[in-house]
Amino acid sequence: MNRRTLLAGVAMGLALTTGGAAQAQMDKVKACFVYVGPIGDGGWTYQHHQGLLAVEAAYGDKVETAYQESVPEGADAERVLTQMALSGCNIIFTTSFGYMDATNSVAAKFPDVKFEHATGYKRESPNVAVYDARFYEGRAVIGTIAGRMTKSNKIGYIASFPIPEVIQGINSSFIHARKVNPDVTISVVWAYTWFDPAKEADAAKALIEQGVDVILQHTDSTAPLAEAAKTPGVIGFGQASDMAAYKPSPRVASIIDNWAPYYVKRVGMLLDGTWESTASWEGIAAGEVEIGEITDAVPAEVKAEAEAIRDAIAAGTYHPFTGPLNKQDGSAWLAEGEVAEDGVLAGMNFYVEGITGDIPQ
Amino acid sequence: MDMFGGINPAVLIASLMAASVPIMLAAIGELVVEKSGVLNLGVEGMMIMGAVCGFVTAVGTGSAVLGFLGGAAGAMAMALVFAVLTQVLLANQVATGLALTLFGLGLSSLIGQGYVGIKPPPTGAVPFGPLADIPVIGRILFSHDPIVYLSIAAIAAVWAVLRFTRTGLILRAVGESHDAAHALGYKVTRIRVLAILFGGAMAGLGGAYVSLVRVPQWTDGITSGAGWIALAIVVFAAWKPWRVLIGAYLFGGITVLQLNLQAAGARIPVEYLSMSPYLITILVLVLMSADRARAAMNAPAALGKNFHASR
Numbered sequence: 001m002n003r004r005t006l007l008a009g010v011a012m013g014l015a016l017t018t019g020g021a022a023q024a025q026m027d028k029v030k031a032c033f034v035y036v037g038p039i040g041d042g043g044w045t046y047q048h049h050q051g052l053l054a055v056e057a058a059y060g061d062k063v064e065t066a067y068q069e070s071v072p073e074g075a076d077a078e079r080v081l082t083q084m085a086l087s088g089c090n091i092i093f094t095t096s097f098g099y100m101d102a103t104n105s106v107a108a109k110f111p112d113v114k115f116e117h118a119t120g121y122k123r124e125s126p127n128v129a130v131y132d133a134r135f136y137e138g139r140a141v142i143g144t145i146a147g148r149m150t151k152s153n154k155i156g157y158i159a160s161f162p163i164p165e166v167i168q169g170i171n172s173s174f175i176h177a178r179k180v181n182p183d184v185t186i187s188v189v190w191a192y193t194w195f196d197p198a199k200e201a202d203a204a205k206a207l208i209e210q211g212v213d214v215i216l217q218h219t220d221s222t223a224p225l226a227e228a229a230k231t232p233g234v235i236g237f238g239q240a241s242d243m244a245a246y247k248p249s250p251r252v253a254s255i256i257d258n259w260a261p262y263y264v265k266r267v268g269m270l271l272d273g274t275w276e277s278t279a280s281w282e283g284i285a286a287g288e289v290e291i292g293e294i295t296d297a298v299p300a301e302v303k304a305e306a307e308a309i310r311d312a313i314a315a316g317t318y319h320p321f322t323g324p325l326n327k328q329d330g331s332a333w334l335a336e337g338e339v340a341e342d343g344v345l346a347g348m349n350f351y352v353e354g355i356t357g358d359i360p361q
Numbered sequence: 362m363d364m365f366g367g368i369n370p371a372v373l374i375a376s377l378m379a380a381s382v383p384i385m386l387a388a389i390g391e392l393v394v395e396k397s398g399v400l401n402l403g404v405e406g407m408m409i410m411g412a413v414c415g416f417v418t419a420v421g422t423g424s425a426v427l428g429f430l431g432g433a434a435g436a437m438a439m440a441l442v443f444a445v446l447t448q449v450l451l452a453n454q455v456a457t458g459l460a461l462t463l464f465g466l467g468l469s470s471l472i473g474q475g476y477v478g479i480k481p482p483p484t485g486a487v488p489f490g491p492l493a494d495i496p497v498i499g500r501i502l503f504s505h506d507p508i509v510y511l512s513i514a515a516i517a518a519v520w521a522v523l524r525f526t527r528t529g530l531i532l533r534a535v536g537e538s539h540d541a542a543h544a545l546g547y548k549v550t551r552i553r554v555l556a557i558l559f560g561g562a563m564a565g566l567g568g569a570y571v572s573l574v575r576v577p578q579w580t581d582g583i584t585s586g587a588g589w590i591a592l593a594i595v596v597f598a599a600w601k602p603w604r605v606l607i608g609a610y611l612f613g614g615i616t617v618l619q620l621n622l623q624a625a626g627a628r629i630p631v632e633y634l635s636m637s638p639y640l641i642t643i644l645v646l647v648l649m650s651a652d653r654a655r656a657a658m659n660a661p662a663a664l665g666k667n668f669h670a671s672r
Binding site (some may be wrong): 037038040041042076110158187188189190192193195196197198199200202203205206207209210212220222223226227229243244245250357358360 | 367368369372373376380384408452471473474477478479571575576577578580581582583585587616617620621623624625626630631632635
């Protein structure tokens with residue numbers, strides 16, 4: 001039970017609700033992963049797979065792993081999950097928002113198998129847990145760099161789908177860019193895809209043609225960086241993975257999703273019988289969101305400023321959504337010093353004041 | 362100089378010309394294949410094989426030109442598999458084409474395993490010197506890489522061959538009535554195999570353009586459906602080469618335009634902008650097929666039918 005007391009000290013992002021009762025310890029766990037893209041995407045799925053490798057490294061022959069790549073979100077996912085549950089998986093990680101309903105429906109049929117769904121919010125059975133990362137904390141850091149680095153005062157954001165996670169990212173980036181540069185404006189392009197290199201490159205190109213010189217992306221490929229590399233003076237950031245191939249410029253920093261601590265922790269809990277249905281939402285403090293190396297293309301004082309924000313978030317002394325903040329229509333949202341509640345962030349469907357354009361509904 | 366909401370039309374047209382190259386090359390290749398009476402639905406698979414083989418060749422040799430040739434060769438190898446199955450073993454063309462796409466997607470992923478995160482050698486613009494500095498015209502006509510000009514030249518060449526040469530006449534005859542062509546002594550199977558290989562080479566060039574110029578990198582699934590759009594454009598173009606150019610520019614143009622409108626902050630709901638390329642493609646297809654007799658007349662009569670000499 002040492003591990004349990006140790007884990008109790010870990011700050012949980014959200015309130016824990018106790019699901020199933022503690023089970024017996026296990027000698028060997030089969031951990032399975034469902035991926036939305038290829039592990040060679042250089043971004044989102046690649047990082048989840050690094051988490052799988054970390055689980056293997058941590059538990060050696062006490063753990064067996066299996067994974068399936070490029071599983072479409074929808075009915076197909078249900079078939080894959082059922083097959084995994086039947087083939088002896090003890091815990092199944094479903095690593096994309098679109099697997100939410102399939103995860104809950106299969107979990108209801110296999111009460112002895114644990115299911116962990118990434119970025120979702122539904123837990124219909126006691127054997128389902130959800131987990132997410134506070135990517136907006138990373139956006140606060142790179143938004144600061146973007147605001148300082150832009151010469152045209154135009155920053156661009158390649159957005160995937162209009163879901164709360166993406167809107168949090170746009171708002172957090174803009175708030176912190178505006179904080180250091182009152183003249184900055186943000187152009188948002190909706191790509192309606194998580195992964196389409198050609199389209200992402202086109203979106204980056206369109207932004208550059210509109211005079212944007214700093215590109216932030218919320219899509220999974222390195223194509224926007226490759227496009228930025230063609231135009232001198234345009235910079236971007238690694239997304240999900242470090243994307244170090246584009247160092248020192250155009251990639252001047254990155255937001256890295258590090259799922260390894262969570263995956264190792266959850267498989268460990270299953271091994272020693274302490275697994276419970278939880279909703280985890282960790283960020284920089286827990287090491288789940290990391291800021292990749294800020295390269296020499298960024299002046300030292302800007303780098304120091306960005307790192308100070310990162311460290312303040314990690315220490316818990318600063319929250320990226322701290323008032324005074326108004327909504328886009330000018331109505332008050334957060335008073336001076338007030339911090340956004342997780343519930344509001346998890347359902348975020350509005351821009352903050354200063355962003356032009358509408359969120360597709 | 363700026364029109365509609367801060368978008369420079371010269372820059373926009375130059376962008377759409379580059380964005381349309383992959384689908385244009387793949388579509389003109391598929392047009393020749395279909396003109397010979399063969400329906401190859403494996404364009405996507407050939408394109409992505411072209412993308413990965415082109416990338417691997419370019420990285421290995423350090424030459425973009427060799428990369429494009431490697432891409433064409435890789436996709437031709439895929440086309441050869443299709444040709445053997447459908448022309449020699451007389452397999453069903455639709456099923457074989459679909460299988461070719463699935464096979465190509467998987468094989469390209471396997472070949473590309475070690476190439477993620479590597480940058481290929483750059484493909485520069487053609488040096489037109491002072492011509493590129495002419496306002497507007499220079500940006501539109503003289504600012505591209507060689508493949509953009511090659512794609513337009515390919516359209517012109519296919520049009521000229523089909524319309525004015527004996528080769529084109531034979532190819533069309535085989536596509537309209539393989540029995541009649543066979544009775545006249547033409548080698549139907551050989552002509553179709555050559556057409557399929559040409560289609561493969563073009564799809565491969567288009568795929569290589571994606572991985573070497575448009576997105577200069579390799580990632581799994583990089584072509585993301587461009588092959589299917591190319592297939593639609595062939596129908597859209599009613600099997601006429603210049604209409605392939607118009608179709609590709611229309612689709613590429615609307616795609617680039619909607620992204621530019623978004624970036625410029627146009628006050629049009631994003632959903633409509635994102636839908637527009639597909640919507641307009643469907644709309645034009647509906648308008649064209651409204652006149653049923655004319656639409657049917659344009660399709661090669663023997664399209665998708667297998668030929669066996671004993672009949």
